[in-house]
Amino acid sequence: MLRKIETRFNELKATKDQVLGIFFELPGIRQVFKYMTPNQLCYFRIFAAIIMMWLFITNEYSLAFTLFIFAAFTDFIDGPLARWKKQVTAEGENLDPIADKVLISIPLLLIGVEHFDKQSIAFFLAVELLLVFTANALKPFLRSKFSIPLSSGSNGFGQTKMLLQTAAVGVLLYDSLNQSVVMASEMLLWVSIGFGMLSFFRHLARMDTVDKFGKPIKPIEKRNELSRFQTLLHSTRSFCAFQQALLLCVNTTRLHFGYCLASLPQTGSMDG
Incomplete structure (x- = not known):
């Protein structure tokens, strides 16, 4: 069942690549992305998340x-851009999910x-x-x-989860004072959690021995996978350390602002 749904996701992914491939070929757009790499878009998302943290604090x-x-738009185009420029790398596969999680985690933790x-x-x-541990270390x-032929790369459930999380954070940022909007945002977050669990099971599913054209899938090279495991284990530890540092930063900032507000002179109305 999951594989059938994943097949539909792959068809949509191929259509998306075709449409964005046409977009990247447009005269003005082609020049913009000529000197830009997909990994740079991932680094931009991390940098943007840090800037957003300051914008949240200053309201x-x-x-x-x-x-x-x-x-979020750069996350939508970085994968197709990598395939269009033929720049799909192990670094990009490691960096993209980390950048996505940083981009989503900061708004959720702050507001x-x-x-x-x-x-x-x-x-x-x-x-x-x-998901970070499963995709980047366990798998x-x-x-x-053990040479278990598990599926490689991201899957449609994880991509749907990211889309729902983006919608949840986006509507919350747009109008966090509207209770109906907040309820809709939280509902989207719960649905994304469900897709996250489906993504977890898909990560641990055995991949097919042949592709959709009936051709045998090339065996996995153990040395490359072991090297990737070591690299991604470091990425997982870095992400956990980042979340701990972010929580510490948020708590410290709130205490500081609370102290500053408490130190302000209190003004009241005067009778007469």
């Missing part, structure tokens, strides 16, 4: 919303905790860490150590 939600939408149930945030973080290890 510049409109600018944060604009920057978030632009950064989502004020509007969402704490259970939602806890489940979100648990599923994200589970390469099983493939290299």
Whole structure:
């Protein structure tokens, strides 16, 4: 069942690549992406997430919303851009999910905790860490150590999860004071958690021995997979360290702003 759904996702992915391939070939657009690599777009998302953190603290939600939408658009095009320029690399496969999770985690940790149930945030973080560990450490290890033919790369469930998370954060940034909007955003977050679990099971599913054209799939090289496992294990540790540092930064900033507000002189109305 999951493989049938994944086949439909792959068909949509191929259509998306064709459409964006035409977009990249446009005269003005071609010049823009001529000197730009897909990995640079991933680094941009991480940088944008850090800028957004400052915009949240200073209550510049409109600018944060604009920057978030632009950064999310780079996630939409970086994969097709890599395939269009034939620049699909192991570094990009490692960097892309980390950049996505940083982009989504910062808004949820900074403003989502004020509007969402704490259970939602806890489940979100648990599923994200589970997916990072599974895709970046467990799966390469099983493939290299025990030669288990697991599916490689991202899957349609994970991409749908990212799309739902982007929608959840986007509508929350757009109008976090509207209770209906907040409820819709939290519902989208829960649906994304469900797709995250489907992505987890798809990561551990055995891949087909032949492709859709009936041709045998090339065997996996153990040495490359083991090297990738070591690299991605480091990425997983870095992501966990980043989330811990971010939580510390958020708590410290809130305490600092709370102290500053408490230190301001209190003014009141005077009778007469």
